[in-house]
Structure formats: structure tokens, C-alpha cells
Amino acid sequence: MPEHTPAPTPSRAVYGFVLYLCCYSALALYFVWAIIPDSFLHSLGLTYWPQKYWAIAIPIHVGLAIALFGAVIYPAINLTMTPPLGDLRTVTDPHAVSLQDKMVPEGGIPPVSDIPISQVCRHLYMDPN
Known part of the structure; x- marks a missing residue:
């Protein structure tokens, strides 16, 4: 062939x-x-x-x-x-790399990964105090 x-x-x-x-x-x-x-x-x-x-x-x-x-x-x-704005596919996909599974030593640089949307929202919109 x-x-x-x-x-x-x-x-x-x-x-x-x-x-x-x-x-x-x-x-x-x-x-x-x-x-x-x-x-x-x-x-x-x-x-x-x-x-x-x-x-x-x-x-x-x-x-x-x-x-x-x-x-x-x-x-x-x-x-x-294009999926609607409320669809989960607009936030993440099957190829997302999570940092939760990797151990990062104290003071070390974390590997490249996707930031979870909940962490982004906490950092942007919650009271920093």
C-alpha cells in the first residue's frame, strides 16, 4: 500500500x-x-x-x-x-496539565501547568486581606 x-x-x-x-x-x-x-x-x-x-x-x-x-x-x-460561555469546555480541556499531582520543593520553580479557574478567580476577585 x-x-x-x-x-x-x-x-x-x-x-x-x-x-x-x-x-x-x-x-x-x-x-x-x-x-x-x-x-x-x-x-x-x-x-x-x-x-x-x-x-x-x-x-x-x-x-x-x-x-x-x-x-x-x-x-x-x-x-x-464555539461552545457557549457557560460550558466547561471554555475553561479546560482533556489536555490540561494539573499542578496538583507534582511535588514542588520549597523555593523551587513549579513546572509548566494550567492554573485552575477557581485559583484565578480567588486571586482576581477575592479580598486580599
Whole structure:
């Protein structure tokens, strides 16, 4: 079974080069269709082409769709996946490291760990006296 890796291989290089050529050929064909007058294309025997309106309308519609997705839809998807403020997942997660299990010598520097929310609230909001 072949290994799935993003490393370059000869077959990927060939596919990439063919895709590169196809994209530039399609771009050249698009510019030929958009810029050359219909009368010249008809004289060559090329009669079935979309209206020139679509040469401007399609890029505008694609750009608007990308902008709408980036400004409205993508943030809305992220907001729907965010847990509510009262959920415990906003405070801790399964990967949290607790300091309670580790012994710290007197005057020593404790290892990196997560501070429990109760300790944070005591330090911030309770009377220090």
C-alpha cells in the first residue's frame, strides 16, 4: 500500500505540469474570447460563443461569492461551533496539565501547568486581606 505523503514524486510533477499548462491555456482562451470582437471570431468559423457580458459577470460573481464566504459564512460557521460561555469546555480541556499531582520543593520553580479557574478567580476577585 503506498504511503500518503505530500512529498514530491515524479507522477505528481507530471500532473502538476499538465495542470499548469491547462490553466494557462484556459486563461489564454478566456482572454481571446473576451477581447477579440465577435465579427473576427465569426470570420474564423467560431460562431457559438457565450455573450461578452459573461466575460465580466463571471469573475465578478466568483469574487463576490469568495468575499461573502470569507466575511459572512466562514465566521458564522466558526460561531456555531464555539461552545457557549457557560460550558466547561471554555475553561479546560482533556489536555490540561494539573499542578496538583507534582511535588514542588520549597523555593523551587513549579513546572509548566494550567492554573485552575477557581485559583484565578480567588486571586482576581477575592479580598486580599
